[in-house]
Amino acid sequence: xxxxxxxxxxxxxxxxxxxxxxxxxxxxxxxxxxxxxxxxxxxxxxxxxxxxxxxxxxxxxxxxxxxxxxxxxxxxxxxxxxxxxxxxxxxxxxxxxxxxxxxxxxxxxxxxx
Amino acid sequence: xxxxxxxxxxxxxxxxxxxxxxxxxxxxxxxxxxxxxxxxxxxxxxxxxxxxxxxxxxxxxxxxxxxxxxxxxxxxxxxxxxxxxxxxxxxxxxxxxxxxxxxxxxxxxxxxxx
Numbered sequence: 567x568x569x570x571x572x573x574x575x576x577x578x579x580x581x582x583x584x585x586x587x588x589x590x591x592x593x594x595x596x597x598x599x600x601x602x603x604x605x606x607x608x609x610x611x612x613x614x615x616x617x618x619x620x621x622x623x624x625x626x627x628x629x630x631x632x633x634x635x636x637x638x639x640x641x642x643x644x645x646x647x648x649x650x651x652x653x654x655x656x657x658x659x660x661x662x663x664x665x666x667x668x669x670x671x672x673x674x675x676x677x678x679x
Numbered sequence: 680x681x682x683x684x685x686x687x688x689x690x691x692x693x694x695x696x697x698x699x700x701x702x703x704x705x706x707x708x709x710x711x712x713x714x715x716x717x718x719x720x721x722x723x724x725x726x727x728x729x730x731x732x733x734x735x736x737x738x739x740x741x742x743x744x745x746x747x748x749x750x751x752x753x754x755x756x757x758x759x760x761x762x763x764x765x766x767x768x769x770x771x772x773x774x775x776x777x778x779x780x781x782x783x784x785x786x787x788x789x790x791x792x793x
Contacts, residue, residue: 570722599781606688608768608783609723624780656722660779667713668781670722 568592572657572671579647579678587642587674589657597660598640599624599668600632602653609656615640647678691790698756700787702769707750711772713781714743714754718765726754726767756789764791 573588591598596617601609601624611624615634629651631643640659644651654675658668692698704712710731715723727738729745729752736743742755756763766786772779 597779601783606785608770608785609781611780611782614780625782658722658781660781667725667728668723670724672722673720 569669570657570659570671572655572674574674575672576675577677579644579676581648581678583647584643584645585647586644587655587657587676588639589641589671590639591657591659591669592638593659593669594637595659595661595669596637598634599658599660600630600640600642601656601658602626602651603656603673604653612642612655647676649678652676652678687787688785689788689790691792692759693792694759694761696759698754698759698763698789700754700756700767700789702752702754702784704750704752704769704771704784706771706773707747709771709773711779712743712745712752713770713772714741715768715770715783716763716765717768717786723768759789759791761791761793764789 570591599614600612603609610626612626612630613624613632615621618637621632633641654673656673657671660668713728714726716726717723727741727743729736729743734745740757745752766788768783768786770781770783
C-alpha cells in the first residue's frame with residue numbers, strides 16, 4: 567500500500583536549470599495537489615488538479631507548471647529554477663471534494679544554488 | 680486577507696500532561712477543519728477533523744473543539760507521550776468547484792519533556 571509516491575526525494579539544482587518532480591498515487595483518488603513548505607511555515611498550495619484533465623492555480627503558482635498525465639500521476643515542473651524555489655515539495659491526493667482528507671507523499675527536498 | 684493561523688509557534692509539555700494547541704481562522708464561511716501532525720522529514724499525517732455543524736469531536740487521545748462564535752479551534756491531546764512530539768497544523772478546506780483546497784496555518788511545534 568504505497569499511497570502517494572514522490573520522486574526524487576532530494577535534488578540540488580543550479581539557478582536556471584529545469585526539472586520535473588514526479589508524483590503518483592495508487593488510491594484511485596480524483597484530486598491531486600502540489601504544496602511547498604518553507605522553514606517554519608505551513609504548506610502553501612502551488613497547483614491542484616480536481617480531476618483528470620483539469621489543473622488550476624493555487625496560492626503560489628508563479629515559476630511552476632503542472633501536468634495531470636493520467637488519473638494516477640501529477641507532475642510539477644520548474645522551467646528555470648531560482649533560489650527562492652528552495653523548499654520541500656509535497657504532493658497529495660484526495661477523494662472527490664476532499665472531504666475524506668488528504669494523503670500526502672513524503673516530500674522532495676529541493677535546493678537551488 | 681483570509682488566513683488560518685495558530686497562536687503559539689512552540690509548546691513544551693511534560694510527558695503525561697495534557698496538551699492544548701490552538702488555532703484561529705478568519706474565514707467565517709469555513710465549514711470543515713482538519714488537524715495534521717508532521718514529524719521531521721515526513722509529510723503531514725491526518726489526526727482528526729471537524730465540521731462546522733459540530734463543536735466537539737473525539738478520537739483516540741485527541742479531541743478537537745470548534746468555537747464558531749470566535750472562529751477558534753483547538754486540539755487537545757490527553758496524556759501526552761514522547762511520540763507526540765511533532766509540528767501540528769490546523770487546516771481548512773475551502774471548496775472550489777468539485778474539489779476542496781486545503782489551506783494550512785503556520786504550525787505549532789509540540790515538545791514533550793520526559
